[in-house]
Amino acid sequence: MAVERTFLMVKPSGTERGLTGEVIRRVEQRGLKIKGLKQVKVSKKLAQDHYDEHRARPFFGELIAGLTRSPVVGIVVEGESAVAVVRSMLGTTNPVDSAPGTIRGDFATELAENIAHGSDSVKSAKREIALWFDKTELAK
Ligand SMILES: Nc1nc2c(ncn2[C@@H]2O[C@H](COP(=O)(O)OP(=O)(O)O)[C@@H](O)[C@H]2O)c(=O)[nH]1
Ligand SMILES: [Mg+2]
Known part of the structure; x- marks a missing residue:
């Protein structure tokens, strides 16, 4: 057991339907803490870097088009076993x-x-948080 940080993102399929608040509400209701939060207009490069592990997949083009079609909301979440929770x-x-x-x-x-x-692991979370956020944007 350990306090961890994870990267949670409301994707275009969530922001377009107005579900950002619902996702944040659930995180806070669970007792997790928000340490970073921003809306991002995602570039093709950022989307490709985020989904780097899926580069060779047949659906990669569709995945990148889906992530860049509308702004997303990136959230750094902290708490006990935050990645798994x-x-x-x-x-x-x-x-x-x-x-x-x-x-x-x-x-x-x-x-x-x-x-x-x-994020699917603490290692992925570290990589993704560094990719999406500057250190100065994160709470202590
Ligand atoms: N179009 C398409 N999208 C997929 C497929 N598999 C996964 N995805 C999308 O790619 C995202 C990343 O996949 P993955 O990392 O395996 O799942 P996640 O970690 O649960 O989000 C998923 O959340 C889906 O939205 C697929 O076979 N076809
Ligand atoms: Mg994944």
Whole structure:
């Protein structure tokens, strides 16, 4: 058990539907702390760097187009086991399988339109937070 930081992002599929506040509300209700928060108009390069691990996938072009089509909201979340807690709040990658009560299980049915992203490990979280935020933008 350890206090961690993770990178949570409301993707265009969430911001376009006005679900940013709902995602933030759930994070705060869970007792997690927000240490960074901003809306970003995502460049193609930032989107590609964010999803670097998926570069060779056949759906990569679609993934980048989906992430750059509308502004996103990036959030640095801190708390006990924050990486795993945020992932469980999101639900499974494919919303069809996501349990009710999860963000994806409550608001989505399509894989490519699954509302929000959460880092999958502490290592990924460190990389993603550094990619999306300058240190001066983060609370202590
Ligand atoms: N179009 C399409 N999008 C996908 C597919 N697999 C994953 N995605 C999207 O790519 C994102 C990143 O995939 P992944 O890292 O495996 O899932 P996550 O960590 O749960 O978001 C997912 O959240 C989906 O929105 C696919 O087969 N087709
Ligand atoms: Mg992922």
